[in-house]
Amino acid sequence: MSDHPLHPAKPAVPLPTAPVTLLATPFRYRLSTRIVALSGVALALVLSMIVGTLWLSWQLEGAGAAINDAGSLRMRAGNVAIQLNEARTGRQADVSSQSALLDLTLAHLKSGDPVRPLFLPATAAIHAQLDAVSQAWHDSLKQAITHDLSSSIDTPSLYLARLPAFVVEADALVRMIERENARKTAWLRRWQIALAAFACVGTIAIVYLLYAWFVTPVRRLERGLSRIEQREFSARLPVESRDEFGHLAHGFNRMASELQSLYRDLARRVTNKTAQLATRNGELVALYEMTSFLHGAHDVEVLCRGFLERVMRQFNAEAGTVRVLAQEGDNLHVVVFEGLPGRLLSAERCMPASTCVCGAAAVGGVAVVRDLRMQQVVESGPATQCGKAGFDAVAAFGIVSNDLALGSFSLHFRGDRPVLPSQTRLLETLGKHLGTALQNHRLATAARQLAVAQERHLVAQGLHDSIAQSLNFLKLQLHLLDDAASRDDMNEVREIAPLLRGGLEESYEDVRELLVNFRTKFATGNLRDAVDETVTRFERQTDTLVRLDYDEASGLPLPPDQQLQVLFILQEALSNIRKHALATQVHIALKNTRDFELTIQDNGDGYDPANIGSHGEAHVGFHIMRERAARLGAQLELDSEPGKGARVHLLLPASERQAA
Structure with missing residues (x-):
């Protein structure tokens, strides 16, 4: 297997239709089979060579012992000669033991000794020479030891005469064993050299095979992964084997193909999503700008015109209108328009709500998109007003x-200008925002009208409680004065004149007090100054001693609207004291904590609550104070007894307080 570099232009390997697994690899192609086979062959060769060297070493060791024993034959034969010579001189000798040792050595050489080890090389010539040495010992030397002693030749002489021939045969045996041993030693060296060469060649072969089987596919796979990381999803691996790495290459190619397909699909999706997000972002920007504009303080015409201009600019419309339903809901009136020809505007400035596209959208509160060209072709009738004006779609x-239909707005287009569903939803949302703004404008107008009506009602009550009663008193005194003048009763005239003067002064004071009350305005936090000014004015108008306890404590300041209502209640209570109580002392306590409390107590004549209730309270202004307390969401308590003064207590709980 060779290392082929990856190349983008290389054709992709056909991908399998089913997932590839290692279990599908045939047994003979598995890497594990190759590794086991390679290891088995290498082990067999190495073991055979080791066994051969061990056998040669064992043979050399046995031959070496045989050389020693064969060489010892000469020594033992000489020892026998020495023992024979000792015996001839009459000394003690042991010829038989030396002879037995030589027999034993020959027997070992012949049969071998695996314990030592000792054995002759398995060569016929060596075994034949051993037979010759054994025959020379038994037939010649050993016979000389056991010959007839009565002969004239003595034993030592005979033994020594035959000994050289035995030594020659023994030396020949030793030389033959040495030659065989030298030959095996040479073979041992050859085996060792071959084993070393096999180790080198085997190592190189194993390294090459491992590199071809493992390193090359892994590096190829690594390069493929590197290209995949660089988003080169066209990268493919060559499939050059049927082993596990071949299946990995198949899997890699399959993965790269799927990634390439997914990446193309993802890129397309990202492009689509980016376009959608850009569209949504534009819609949100338009919606935000429109909402900001609609929440501004504008009158209806400015509100509708600004709305129409922005919508036409956003959707590239050539013309547009904003129409509102009449209060009775029968007619649809044009409030603002852009780009409409005069003839079309004259025809549709006020039209029944049941006609045309704009009327259907206004009554149903839904979107109506109509292609005027298709409508004219299908219906084969006369063109609509918009079609006559040159518009192709509306x-x-x-x-x-x-859910309250207030009207409709329309966009007129020339040419092919489809309105997408997303744009339809946006325009419907904008219509709801415009409806909310118009409804808020109507509610704000109604609220202002209601506030004016309520304030006028309170003004009327104030005029009735003060100036109307004073004028009624003056009218009565004028009748009396007229009667007295007609009778020339100067005494009665003199009595009536001071009463008229006092009534006029009281009316004047009431007018000034009402003017001050009506002109009172607040900025946040100046309630204390207004209270001080009211108390000072009350002291200037009367001779009553006033004690004011003003405790800000930890409460937040009231907003201007609530401060104004509190001040009106205080002014009304002091006005009642000035007109009716004849008090000499007044205690005002104002405490601003979590709750807001105002208490006005005097030591005047007081009143009977039952009698006041039967007279409707109007002549003392209690009804006005109760209405103002109701506006605040506060609790108002009025306590009094005849001759024991009166007490007014206002409690504004924290739940009803507004943020300043």
Whole structure:
């Protein structure tokens, strides 16, 4: 297997239709089979060579022992000669033991001794020479030891005469064993050299095979992964084997193909999502700008015109209108328009709500998009007013607020200008925002009208409680004065004149007090100054001693609207004291903690609550104070007894307080 570099232009390997697993690899192609086979062959060769060297070493060791024993034959034969010579001189000798040792050595050489080890090389010539040495010992030397002693030749002489021939045969045996041993030693060296060469060649072969089987596929796979990391999903691996790495290459190619497909699909999706997000972002920007504009303080015409201009600019419309339903809901009136020709505007400035596209959108509160060209072709009738004006399509959307249809707005297009579903949803949302703004404008107008009506009601009550009663008193005194003048009763005239003067002064003071009350305005946090000014004015108008306890404590300041109502209640209470109580002392306590409390107590004549209730309270201003307390969401308590003064207590709980 050779290392082929990856190349983008290389054709992709056909991918299997089913997932490839290692279990599908045939047994003979598995890497594990190759590794086991390679290891088995290498082990067999190495073991055979080791066994051969061990056998040669064992043979050399046995031959070496045989050389020693064969060489010892000469020594033992000489020892026998020495013992024979000792015996001839009459000394003690042991010829038989030396002879037995020589027999034993020959027997070992012949049969071998595996314990030592000792054995002759398995050569016929060596064994024949051993037979010759044994025959020379038994037939010649040993016979000389056991010959007839009565002969004239003595034993030592005969033994020594035959000994050289035995030594020659023994030397020949030793030389033959040495030659065989030298030959085996040479073979041992050859085996060792061959084993070393096999080790080198085997190592190189194993390294090459491992590199071809493992390193090359892994490096190829690594390069493929590196290219995949660089988003080169066209990278493919060559499949050059049927082993596990071949299946890995198949899997890699399959993965790369799927990644390439997924990446193309993902890129397409990202492009689509980016376009959608850009569209949504534009819609959100338009919606935000429109919402910011609609929440501004504008009148209806400015509000509708700004809305129409922005919508036409956003959707590239050539013309547009904003129409509102009449209060009775029968007619649809144009509030603002852009780009409409005069003839079309004259025809549709006020039209029944049941006609045309704009009327359908206004009454139903839904979007109506109509292609005027297709409508004319299908219906084969006369062109609509918009079609006559040169418009090819019109889209109308309802102006709705909480399911209440308020009108519609329309966009007129020339040419092919489809309105997408997302744009339809945005325009419907914008119509709801415009409806909410118009409804808020109507509610704000109604609230202002209601506030004016309520304030006028309180003004009327104040005028009735003060100036109306004073004028009624003056009118009565004028009748009396007229009667007295007609009778020339100067005494009665003199009595009536001071009463008229006092009534006029009291009316004047009431007018000034009402003017001050009506002109009172607040900025946040200046309630204390207004209270001090009111108390000072009360002291200037009367001779009553006033004690003011003003405790800000830890409470936050009231907003201007609530401060104004509190001050009106205080002014009304002091006005009642000035007009009716004849008090000499007044205690005002104002405490601003978690709750807000105002207490006004005097030591005047007081009143009977039952009698006041039967007279409707109007002549003392209690009804005005109760209405102002109701506006605050506060609790008002009025306590009094005849001759024991009166007490007014206002409690504004924390739940009803507004943020300043």
